Amino acid sequence: MVEIRPYSDEYEEYIRDESRTQGRADSISFPESEADVRDVLARLGGHVGVTVQGARTGLAAGAVPEGGHVMSMTHMNHYLGLRREEDADGTPRYLIRVEPGLVLSELRKALANDSVPTDGWDEESLAALTQMRQGPERFFPTDPTEASAMIGGIVACNASGARSYRYGPARPHVTALRVVLAEGDVLALRRGETFAHGRELDLTCEGGRHVHVDLPGYVMPHTKNASGYHAADNMDAIDLFIGSDGTLGIVTQVELELLAVPAVTWxxxxxLPSEDAALDLVDAARPALAHVSAMEYFDEGALEILRRQRETSAAFSALPEVPDGARACVFVELETDDAQQALAETYELGRLLTSVGASEDDTWVARTQVDRDAQTFFRHAVPESVNMLIDERRRTDPTITKLGSDMSVPDERLHDVVAMYRRTLAAAGLESAAWGHIGNNHLHVNVLPRDAADFSAGKALFRDWAREVTAMGGAVSAEHGVGKLKRDFLLAMYGPDHIREMAACKRQLDPAGILGRGNLFDEALLPGTEAATEKTTDTERTTDTDEGARA
Ligand SMILES: Cc1cc2nc3c(=O)[nH]c(=O)nc-3n(C[C@H](O)[C@H](O)[C@H](O)COP(=O)(O)OP(=O)(O)OC[C@H]3O[C@@H](n4cnc5c(N)ncnc54)[C@H](O)[C@@H]3O)c2cc1C
Structure with missing residues (x-):
């Protein structure tokens, strides 16, 4: 039987995540199987708050407990099997089944080295693996920068990253899930099998219990979006759980589609000499280049930090030198079938650069893995350097933390949103550095507070931005999820009525409101155990008997 251990200082790291938010916990467990997960829930008695954790690389404090129990999925990290399917035209699809605690970098390594552990796999899985080996190398395209993230956390946040320009977020690559609900029932969801009728969803758990869910009525923005529950007419049931931030159920198994590695990646x-030139390049490149997998941005503040790090920090001395006069950088990744195609797109990119007033000479083209690794080092050095800078400033004022935005807007509002960032940052006199997924109009604008006054000015600015971005048809969280830190933004985006609908939807699946307490919305919308039990009426949650009446 899995242990439920009292919380002690030994588990200190489990009460915070990469947002550097500090929480508190009463107990912790490390289940090794779905049965363990259900057993822990049963022994906790249905009223103790449960915060599920992956690798705690999240940036929105979703995995930071506010008391109660911490369930760490780190021991559930096995490869369970592989399926082969064929599309209508006979193209094979390979679907790998894994536990949620599998670390992304491990999955990548195992696929790249053809070393996926197959202990306990059935005949069908082993046969599928043999067939997969005869074709091109396969990969899982979601790339949330931080490769120590776990598959369950990636699913729970509907994580994205640089390559979402071509591949979208994690969602479309998730083909099946097993989810343990708060009361211990198990849902086995396969994409394409269970759909909502309009905004009403009827789910049947493995034990036969039926759960009726009323989906929130909002229209989601037509941008990259990880803000609140996925809700759309007639949607696939699996999509409600992807991106649900640990609030609707505990993911115990994930099936992911593996794609063929492109033949050429450059x-x-x-x-570029200015931010305007960079934005013009993005506008021009989007329709002109057909094989772009990522389009990333680094503003002047970010480049300045890199220049400084290269001079002053031994860890970053290997960084390539940023060209003199560069005030912005756009990184374009091309994935093509052959080198000729890549060359043609690179020439076209060169032509576009000249047309926006930049020079082709100021480009780095990485064709080999070694050169691409150097570019990756360069790109990842930015967030790392900012974290180091903030840690240094925290020594003088421990109340400050990094403030990083995660908002997206539709293509046609890219120039407007950047102008809004610049205008308001300048008016507030704040230091900043911006980088991120400009192809998706999704920049992480980081305010770099020098003191507590800057910190609160930055926070106020982010609240204004949440309203402005919503008015532009955008999303307040495009990829990191809402967690505990962006609840106010979600409220600004959807308004109180829709937030209440989200909370009601959660209570149909988790009547006592125990999972992911504090994530997405205020706990006041999820009354404590007694109140929740009393208020769990027939209209909020159906059973086998009243399900029939609904049908
Ligand atoms: C330097 C840096 C760069 C980053 N860049 C990106 C980026 O480009 N794109 C991006 O999308 N993200 C990015 N992130 C954020 C982060 O890596 C992702 O959000 C990742 O998906 C979190 O995975 P995790 O395993 O660490 O989850 P955690 O942080 O442990 O948890 C995140 C949420 O998922 C829930 N959860 C975890 N496991 C389960 C489960 N099994 N069942 C139900 N709920 C669960 C938790 O309760 C929590 O709400 C970055 C983070 C860092 C530190």
């Missing part, structure tokens, strides 16, 4: 870092 990275081109384009340095």
């Amino acid at each position: 990275g081109v870092s384009c340095f």
